[in-house]
Amino acid sequence: DAGVTQSPTHLIKTRGQQVTLRCSPKSGHDTVSWYQQALGQGPQFIFQYYEEEERQRGNFPDRFSGHQFPNYSSELNVNALLLGDSALYLCASSGWDRSVGQYFGPGTRLTVT
Amino acid sequence: GDSVTQMEGPVTLSEEAFLTINCTYTATGYPSLFWYVQYPGEGLQLLLKATKADDKGSNKGFEATYRKETTSFHLEKGSVQVSDSAVYFCALSPRNSGNTPLVFGKGTRLSVIA
Numbered sequence: 001d002a003g004v005t006q007s008p009t010h011l012i013k014t015r016g017q018q019v020t021l022r023c024s025p026k027s028g029h030d031t032v033s034w035y036q037q038a039l040g041q042g043p044q045f046i047f048q049y050y051e052e053e054e055r056q057r058g059n060f061p062d063r064f065s066g067h068q069f070p071n072y073s074s075e076l077n078v079n080a081l082l083l084g085d086s087a088l089y090l091c092a093s094s095g096w097d098r099s100v101g102q103y104f105g106p107g108t109r110l111t112v113t
Numbered sequence: 114g115d116s117v118t119q120m121e122g123p124v125t126l127s128e129e130a131f132l133t134i135n136c137t138y139t140a141t142g143y144p145s146l147f148w149y150v151q152y153p154g155e156g157l158q159l160l161l162k163a164t165k166a167d168d169k170g171s172n173k174g175f176e177a178t179y180r181k182e183t184t185s186f187h188l189e190k191g192s193v194q195v196s197d198s199a200v201y202f203c204a205l206s207p208r209n210s211g212n213t214p215l216v217f218g219k220g221t222r223l224s225v226i227a
Binding site: 004006033035040041042043044045048056058090092101102103104105106107 | 117145147149155156157158159162202204206214215216217218219220
């Protein structure tokens with residue numbers, strides 16, 4: 001059973017550019033959440049997708065947007081990249097068994113130069 | 114708002130030493146509490162959880178007890194191994210639901226030396 005997968009593993013972008021990160025949830029999971037983990041910090045919640053709609057959002061600007069596809073996979077888009085967007089971006093999925101909690105992927109390391 | 118505070122690291126221990134990583138939380142209602150572990154270069158793995166007061170979560174020799182009266186969820190292990198070296202995150206979910214966004218502490222780096 002494949003867990004949560006993310007691509008790419010690493011990414012280097014220039015300030016002002018746009019980036020798209022991808023996530024496939026664990027088999028059987030229908031909800032995807034995205035988190036940003038800055039160096040030396042705990043993950044911060046960006047937003048959550050369920051039934052192809054953004055259901056909850058953390059304190060992140062509109063430059064951060066997302067999408068969920070009918071197969072439950074998801075994308076995170078960041079426009080007008082800033083140096084401060086450099087971080088590890090984590091995708092987490094969850095399913096009908098709410099008591100189990102969220103499963104995390106390995107993350108995408110984004111570096112903005 | 115909801116928040117998690119955990120002890121500053123890094124923590125360096127010798128193999129077979131006793132481990133305690135302190136975690137306290139602030140939340141309204143009755144949150145679920147979690148410990149996640151992050152090994153170098155990897156994502157987060159759920160280590161253990163507790164969903165109500167006095168519950169004890171345990172896994173791989175690690176334990177933590179949900180203490181509502183002290184709003185704490187301290188992580189303990191009786192005898193650490195070199196392979197336990199990682200960053201440990203305490204987290205809460207404001208409602209007892211797997212889909213509620215998690216609120217994390219800043220993490221505590223543990224290094225175990227042989």
